[in-house]
Amino acid sequence: MGLNLDPRQRAMLEEMGIRVWSPLTQAALATTTVQPEPDALAGVSERVAPQSAPRERTVQAAHLTAPAPADLQPRVAGVESMGWAALQQAVAGCRACALCSGRRHTVFGMGGFVPPSADQPPAADWLIVGEAPGEQEDLSGWPFVGPAGQLLDNMLKAMGLDRHREVVLGEGKAAQGTYIANVLKCRPPSNRNPEGDEVAQCLPYLRRQIDLLQPKIILTMGRFAAQALLHDSVPDVHGQPLGKLRGQVHRYRGIPVVVTYHPAYLLRAMGDKAKAWADLCLAMQAFATLTCSKPGVDTAEA
Numbered sequence: 001m002g003l004n005l006d007p008r009q010r011a012m013l014e015e016m017g018i019r020v021w022s023p024l025t026q027a028a029l030a031t032t033t034v035q036p037e038p039d040a041l042a043g044v045s046e047r048v049a050p051q052s053a054p055r056e057r058t059v060q061a062a063h064l065t066a067p068a069p070a071d072l073q074p075r076v077a078g079v080e081s082m083g084w085a086a087l088q089q090a091v092a093g094c095r096a097c098a099l100c101s102g103r104r105h106t107v108f109g110m111g112g113f114v115p116p117s118a119d120q121p122p123a124a125d126w127l128i129v130g131e132a133p134g135e136q137e138d139l140s141g142w143p144f145v146g147p148a149g150q151l152l153d154n155m156l157k158a159m160g161l162d163r164h165r166e167v168v169l170g171e172g173k174a175a176q177g178t179y180i181a182n183v184l185k186c187r188p189p190s191n192r193n194p195e196g197d198e199v200a201q202c203l204p205y206l207r208r209q210i211d212l213l214q215p216k217i218i219l220t221m222g223r224f225a226a227q228a229l230l231h232d233s234v235p236d237v238h239g240q241p242l243g244k245l246r247g248q249v250h251r252y253r254g255i256p257v258v259v260t261y262h263p264a265y266l267l268r269a270m271g272d273k274a275k276a277w278a279d280l281c282l283a284m285q286a287f288a289t290l291t292c293s294k295p296g297v298d299t300a301e302a
């Protein structure tokens, strides 16, 4: 796929620390394919997991249970058939796992085009799925704020996307909205890895969000988010490093899924930003294939 990057997009890539004309990035773009050979994936895995690299969160099997504090309550029934507003209310009042006790806000998600009715989901072609709220997200109630959120916004802008406004493709004029959500809606204390029972209790909310949003493509950020969504489609997904999941287009209930690093990880592992850009290019390529549009973009205020 040829990318026609305008000066703004190139500036955004530089914000990510990526020189788009560098041999490394060009090589990454040249080798980005929808279905790479297994051997190629093995090579990627070795490169993305050096012993000295910061470790990402790892998902734990979603069948574990933990002793329930006395104030826990079963998740409200019928999540799988709720409308958008009811789903938001269910999350806001949820006390189905122990994370409810330490939270200041639940973090439901944000983005997309504003719907005409509160019970309709925002219109969003792109869904970005992160892992769990951090301290600043817990304080604000919004996903991806702070430095990691700023990097995510720059990554999105490099792709011609914006969580805050409508983006219109240059040729087809097809609008693209971007919605951002996490697997867990409450912050794990000290940003620790999510526990299995927390995932088991919270994942139905994300699944219902996806059912309602019906995005054209999903970009997961971080190993934990990838494993949570690919649990049913990728064998032994919990035993695979992120590098094994990158570089190909997976499926979640028929929706293409591309896996990349979490921005918080990229802030600590600057050397992997070029690989993240290759992942974004793969996602743009998959999206362009879906929409039969060219990747050059213009933006328009919502």
Ligand code: SF4
Pocket (backbone or CB within 6 Å): 091, 094, 095, 096, 097, 098, 099, 100, 106, 184, 185, 186, 187, 198, 201, 202
């Ligand atoms: S993390 Fe999810 S399941 Fe746990 S209390 Fe928060 S909303 Fe409920």
